[in-house]
Amino acid sequence: MxxxxxxxxxxxxxxxxxxxxxxxxxxxxxxxxxxxxxxxxxxxxxxxxxxxxxxxxxxxxxxxxxxxxxxxxxxHSMPTGELLSSDTxxxxxxxxxxxxxxxxxxxxxxxxxxxxxxxxxxxxxxxxxxxxxxxxxxxxxxxxxxxxxxxxxxxxxxxxxxxxxxxxxxxxxxxxxxxxxxYQASYQGVFGRAPLLEGITSGQGIEVHGDGWLIQAFPSQKETHLFIYKSIKTTNERVPFSPNVPEELIAEFANVRLTDNVTFKDLWNQRFAQGTANFEExxxxxxxxxxxxxxxxxxxxxxxxxxxxxxxxxxxxxxxxxxxxxxxxxxxxxxxxxxxxxxxxxxxxxxxxxxxxxxxxxxxxxxxxxxxxxxxxxxxxxxxxxxxxxxRSFKFERVPFADQNAADMPWVH
Incomplete structure (x- = not known):
């Protein structure tokens, strides 16, 4: 064979x-x-x-x-909208x-x-x-x-x-x-996809930092990918992905400001996909x-x-x-x-x-x-x-190709 x-x-x-x-x-x-x-x-x-x-x-x-x-x-910002830092x-x-x-x-x-x-x-x-x-x-x-x-x-x-x-x-x-x-999990996660609203810039990621929680928003060309991390007691209990997100799980984030004129609720209310699961490690x-x-x-x-x-x-x-x-x-x-x-x-x-x-x-x-x-x-x-x-990452050694652009930090492989 x-x-x-x-x-x-x-x-x-x-x-x-x-x-x-x-x-x-x-x-x-x-x-x-x-x-x-x-x-x-x-x-x-x-x-x-x-x-x-x-x-x-x-x-x-x-x-x-x-x-x-x-x-x-x-x-990076606080729930009130206070800007902490930004980078490129x-x-x-x-x-x-x-x-x-x-x-x-x-x-x-x-x-x-x-x-x-x-x-x-x-x-x-x-x-x-x-x-x-x-x-x-x-x-x-x-x-x-x-x-x-x-x-x-x-x-x-x-x-x-x-x-x-x-x-x-x-x-x-x-x-x-x-x-x-x-695996064990110390954080519970919520996922979502929503439209790209006015006031959110494509390619500019957003992190809002709370006490024991974090919201991430990653805007692409036409939509925004949402993630919530919420600290929980460490567990190895199996918690499979669910497309149902209980309202009480995200209620505390409703008025969190992602930008000056967009709150979490503004984005979440227009979501077209959602889910929740523990983040195992x-x-x-x-x-x-x-x-x-x-x-x-x-x-x-x-x-x-x-x-x-x-x-x-x-x-x-x-x-x-x-x-x-x-x-x-x-x-x-x-x-x-x-x-x-x-x-x-x-x-x-x-x-x-x-x-x-x-x-x-x-x-x-x-x-x-x-x-x-x-x-x-x-x-x-x-x-x-x-x-x-x-x-130091790998590439496919048996597949010839030329890198498309010069890199300031050369690839090891």
Missing amino acids: AFKVIIIGGGPVGLFLANGLQASGIDYVLFEKRSTIPPSTAFGIFLWPQVTRMMHQLGLLDSLRKVSHPMTGMI NFSKSYKTHGYPVVVTDRGSLAQVLLSGIDKPEERIHTGKQLTNVITRPDRVTVEFADGTSFEGSIVIGADGIWSTVRNQISQYAPDGLFLDNP GVVEMWHWDRIALIGDAVLKISPKQGVAANVGMESAACLTNKLAALLQNNPKPTTQEVSKVFSAYQCELEGKVSTWQRLSRFNLDSAVSKNGPRLEAMGAVAARVPAIVS
């Missing part, structure tokens, strides 16, 4: 991995449990320069530009790295990534709820709730925070390595077992405050793809031991960076909701570390 990767999960990371494998000459098939890609409701997502650079490498940057908007900076750091990232920070929605991003798939009718399968993964010495078999099954060489679980693939690994691995719920101890590996939210959860979580997952996809491509170049039918070594190298290469992003993002959020007002200098110190981390 020729080497084939089975991807479980059709979110941003799974679709990005599919594009990277395809560009690197590695065969794959992707299964998604939902009936459609993208989902009917999709919220905002930040893409940092390391990802917009790889989108350029994959030939998808022009398509991304049509459905995204470059960010320029941030305004996002604009500086273009000069620093040669690529922009952009905001879009997950649905539009999924459409762009789907447009890059060759023969999607053969490679992308929806309505496939995974029920079982069977590993053998030279292959894996995945079984689905509809009674169908499929064979491949390895399985990559990109199936999110409540990963079925991660649960399947637990039947093979020693007890304690793959917990049913490896954590890193799984082991990222792989046998011929199965995990990626994205299935193995790591980072506070969304810094807007890097999906970006880290996509960079992980590039790292894993590079290591698989190097292995297959010399051995098109690798043994389980050889595959396991690649998976181990993938984890070792990334877990230090993942932990750094996780710490910085959480520190940034805790500083933003401080009881005595936001610790802006501390948040600035975090921001100062970001360019060096970004410049």
